[in-house]
Amino acid sequence: MMNPVLQAKGLDLWYGDHQALHSISLDIFEKTVVALIGPSGCGKSTFLKTLNRMNDLVDSVRVEGDVLYESHDIFDPILDVNDLRKEIGMVFQKPNPFPMSIYDNIAYGPRIHGIKNKRVLDQIVEQALKDAALWDEVHDRLKKSALSLSGGQQQRLCIARALAIQPKVLLMDEPTSALDPISTAKIEELIDQLKTKYTIVIVTHNMQQAMRIADQTAFFLMGELIEFNDTQELFLRPQDPRTSDYVNGRFG
Numbered sequence: 001m002m003n004p005v006l007q008a009k010g011l012d013l014w015y016g017d018h019q020a021l022h023s024i025s026l027d028i029f030e031k032t033v034v035a036l037i038g039p040s041g042c043g044k045s046t047f048l049k050t051l052n053r054m055n056d057l058v059d060s061v062r063v064e065g066d067v068l069y070e071s072h073d074i075f076d077p078i079l080d081v082n083d084l085r086k087e088i089g090m091v092f093q094k095p096n097p098f099p100m101s102i103y104d105n106i107a108y109g110p111r112i113h114g115i116k117n118k119r120v121l122d123q124i125v126e127q128a129l130k131d132a133a134l135w136d137e138v139h140d141r142l143k144k145s146a147l148s149l150s151g152g153q154q155q156r157l158c159i160a161r162a163l164a165i166q167p168k169v170l171l172m173d174e175p176t177s178a179l180d181p182i183s184t185a186k187i188e189e190l191i192d193q194l195k196t197k198y199t200i201v202i203v204t205h206n207m208q209q210a211m212r213i214a215d216q217t218a219f220f221l222m223g224e225l226i227e228f229n230d231t232q233e234l235f236l237r238p239q240d241p242r243t244s245d246y247v248n249g250r251f252g
């Protein structure tokens with residue numbers, strides 16, 4: 001059996017006095033899509049953001065337990081968090097392109113990482129836009145502002161921006177909740193293509209979406225991981241009565 005790419009082991013997390021995660025243990029394997037589901041406030045986003053240490057930005061956060069990325073402790077003081085976030089990229093709920101051109105949005109990360117050669121940057125921009133299924137729509141207006149794109153295109157641009165620094169893992173926090181059904185379908189189709197190259201962890205409120213795109217699904221409730229299983233199993237044959245109640249819409 002392969003080693004997991006990401007592994008949480010007995011992870012506890014507090015915001016001040018409030019414990020938001022209780023002893024979460026979860027293995028995420030390479031080139032799979034894992035969905036995190038559960039009612040509002042159950043800790044899905046908190047868990048997701050812990051995986052690339054986005055929670056470091058919140059002062060009151062305290063963590064116990066382990067998260068391993070490729071078997072390395074992500075909380076190790078000698079680890080450079082920028083290196084971690086280069087490997088584990090993030091896409092947010094609301095598309096958040098920078099107020100600059102489409103090209104510069106994508107080239108931004110690679111430039112920060114020291115790539116200056118125009119030809120190399122051109123290649124990276126083209127490949128990232130192709131991988132994010134946006135190239136055909138924007139290749140003739142790369143110098144135009146990213147803010148001129150539709151919401152769905154902006155979200156694919158944000159995915160392209162994350163891909164441009166060649167991560168191994170993509171964390172997505174409800175990436176389609178601000179989008180219309182057609183843009184949502186495009187992103188779902190894209191996620192299915194991306195998993196041939198990347199590992200994807202996605203928070204979603206939409207159980208149908210989890211069923212459509214996720215290989216495995218984790219059900220969270222009040223900061224606990226109640227059940228984690230192959231998506232079909234979790235939805236069709238839930239082991240825990242709480243999972244069953246949730247996936248059958250008995251509470252939300």
Ligand SMILES: Nc1ncnc2c1ncn2[C@@H]1O[C@H](COP(=O)(O)OP(=O)(O)OP(=O)(O)O)[C@@H](O)[C@H]1O
Pocket residue numbers: 015018020038039040041042043044045046047058
């Ligand atoms: N920055 C923060 N400071 C203090 N408490 C927080 C912070 N972020 C989240 N919490 C609390 O932690 C708990 C888990 O929140 P989290 O956002 O992870 O849940 P969620 O399942 O993603 O919810 P939603 O689906 O509504 O986004 C909640 O009780 C929330 O109020």
